[in-house]
Amino acid sequence: MEEAKKLQTIQPIVFRQLQNSFEHGRLAHAYLFEGDQGTGKAELALWFAKHQFCLNLQEEMPCETCNNCLRITSKDHPDVVEIEPDGQSIKVDQIRALQSELTKSGFESAKKVVIIHQAEKMNTNSANSLLKFLEEPPANFMIILETQSLGKILPTIRSRCQIIHFQALSTERLQSRLEAEQIPEKTAKLLANLTNSYTKAVEISKDEWFNEARDVVIQWFNYLEKNDPQAFIYVQKKMVRTFKDKAQQQLAFEMLAYFVKEKRDQVMRQNQIGVEKYNYLLEDVLFASQKLEANVSFQNIAEQITLHIVYA
Missing domain, CATH: 1.20.272 (Zinc Finger, Delta Prime; domain 3)
Structure with missing residues (x-):
């Protein structure tokens, strides 16, 4: 529940939007998380995945302590697949391997969740390959695309996803998040005034x-x-x-x-x-x-x- 509080602080509108979807059972099969670096897209994608597999949901929120939640946090759950760019791009072979994987049943449940980070780095072939898959998605399959540049995502892919816009962090929210990472208050305040990116601020602080x-x-x-x-x-x-x-x-x-x-x-x-x-x-x-x-x-x-x- 602590993770939920942190995410609610970082992106209150997005958090409420997703929580409403959970509570009313209105989940899409494909989401497109769009926003600047460090605005919580990756964290909320994992939290979303935990919601699908948590063994002990509490008020429609992942418990963060069950075996499934812990394995998703450590990126060790076989039915939660994450794809990162291979070098400078996401290649067609990565998407084809994903398609092959998703034609199989889940290892531990009927569900599968795929998270594609930096989706704007898909090349033309990989984007078209993913598009074909989105047109006829398998049952119990959910995909979350995460991007900093919505304009670089094919319009045909965008049209098949529910787009979630992540707002840039306010100075106050970014400072609070940095302080939660044990960065001293004065340094956190300075960093929050130099950048609105959590990732960049942490990088600078080190x-x-x-x-x-x-x-x-x-x-x-x-x-x-x-x-x-x-x-x-x-x-x-x-x-x-x-x-x-x-x-x-x-x-x-x-x-x-x-x-x-x-x-x-x-x-x-x-x-x-x-x-x-x-x-x-x-x-x-x-x-x-x-x-x-x-x-x-x-x-x-x-x-x-x-x-x-x-x-x-």
Whole structure:
């Protein structure tokens, strides 16, 4: 039941939609889960599969503790088949092997559930092969296609699936989900403001470079906030050496913008004087990203910000 609570927090509309289908026995034979990376598609697909095989449903929800639920979690249930891209694509041989498998009865029940991850990576042959199968699906068969790009799925496949749209995670929901994974609150809040992808946020949090880079930006902000001339030297000695390529440099300005907004909002809540300074700095930082895209050097931009704030 804890898994259900987590999924309900991540995708409340989708969760309610699927739960209503369970409660009223209105299940399609084919679903298409569409949404950005990290929005819970894969987790809800497995939860859906558990609902089909759970030995102890509780209020139409998988118990998460029976033998079948545990085996699906560990990807060890013979009647739940998952397909991932083989290299850069899902090949026709993978779909043909699936078709052969599904013509057989379930190993432990009459049911079978298939989950195809990154379905947009099916090539033309594999997509057409799957289409033929969807036109005449076997009994007690359910397929869930999961995709980040609905437009790359054949219209004829889309028309044979019930499409479920997964909304991008709100900042608050993403932060809560990251904290549930034992990521510290401050880091989780920063990550949730840098990306709306759970998968990307977790990936960034495990990057040693990111943790160092965050501390570097915080120190630079501290110098700027105090009008400390060391901010200028810090750009040359630390910022330039830490943020080497354009993606990293954009991230530096995004992190700085986040810290500036946080401090500005704190000052406003406390009715303190000096909000204008943070507004000026924020304006400079937001403009910095545009300059970087126009191929102005990172060092020049950072030095201009420093000169404007420290020596204004």
